[in-house]
Amino acid sequence: MTTSQPYWVFHFDLEPLDGFRDILLAELVEVGFDSFEETPAGLSAYVQPKELPENWWSELRIRQMEGVSLSYRKEELPDINWNAEWEKQFDPIEVGDRCRVRADFHPYKEVEYDLIISPKMSFGTGHHQTTYMMLEFLLEAELEGSSVLDMGCGTGVLAIMAEKRGAVQLQAVDIDAWSEENSRENTEKNGCENIEVHQGDGQILHRWPAQFNWVLANINRNILLQDIPLYVDTLQEGGALLLSGFYTEDLPLISEKCEAAGGRLEKKRVRDNWVAAKYVF
Structure with a gap:
């Protein structure tokens, strides 16, 4: 895909990281997120607004895991060229x-x-x-x-x-x-x-x-x-x-x-x- 398209990016803060970052990524794939970037605090995840269901947050099983702390902030991005992003990563x-x-x-x-x-x-x-x-x-x-x-x-x-x-x-x-x-x-x-x-x-x-x-x-x-x-x-x-x-x-x-x-x-x-x-x- 060479065209640009609107995206949201959610910046997730996750503790602990070891063993749980990949669990979070997989569950985010299930609810509609389609690209990811590891960060020191956890994970940044990208999604087209139309692909994200209203109940996505409640669907994350990782939130119920003992000893896990998870929060996020959302950022609305201008149109993003996906090819350039995945080629970098x-x-x-x-x-x-x-x-x-x-x-x-x-x-x-x-x-x-x-x-x-x-x-x-x-x-x-x-x-x-x-x-x-x-x-x-x-x-x-x-x-x-x-x-x-x-x-x-x-x-x-x-x-x-x-x-x-x-x-x-x-x-x-x-x-x-x-x-x-x-x-x-x-x-x-x-x-x-x-x-x-x-x-x-x-x-x-x-x-x-x-x-x-x-x-x-x-x-x-x-x-x-x-x-x-x-x-x-x-x-x-x-x-x-x-x-x-x-x-x-x-x-x-x-x-x-x-x-x-x-x-x-x-x-x-x-x-x-x-x-x-x-x-x-």
Whole structure:
């Protein structure tokens, strides 16, 4: 996006910072904020006024966490050029020694999987713990010749990685129109030929009964708990769910939902209280 548009910026003061700044960021993504900057006091978060629901403050679960203090002040900005903002803040990230996620203006570095991602207003560059862990799972997954569904695709980075690792049929879905557009742009940047991108939510999944070997969903706890049965319906026998976007304390609820649908937890990863989990069916 090269055009400018009005934004609000909320400056959050958070105590303590360690372990809680990322929780705050993820919850702000859920209520409509789309870009962020770490500050000494906590976090500055940007949002278009039309995207922010009236009850956003009461929706933040972090406010109820024991020992956490959170406050904010709002600033109305003149029109902001988003491209310039994210280009200043997006640094390349390496997942192990095999994968590097970068923007197209970053210099090339030889690695096994070089992913070019222009995040713009979409979530998913590998910087957040959940995306990072999902990429780790994909690096070890058997994807050659497989079919993959990426729910809540954001930038499309997970679907792109899956195709790079050998998946041949991929569907990427996001409820946000901008994420759909951004995913299309990123699949083109990476030379992907097998990814179809759609705008929609869990209700779109009836199109693909028992079709996928893998379902990837890095969203949030509430959406996962609601839609896990829909994801399972799209799996072939022996398929797997890779799920993230929730905290360690949410894992029992997620596991209970998957087990009720016939799955079992095979492996989990944890980074800064965030979880990514693999369930096999």
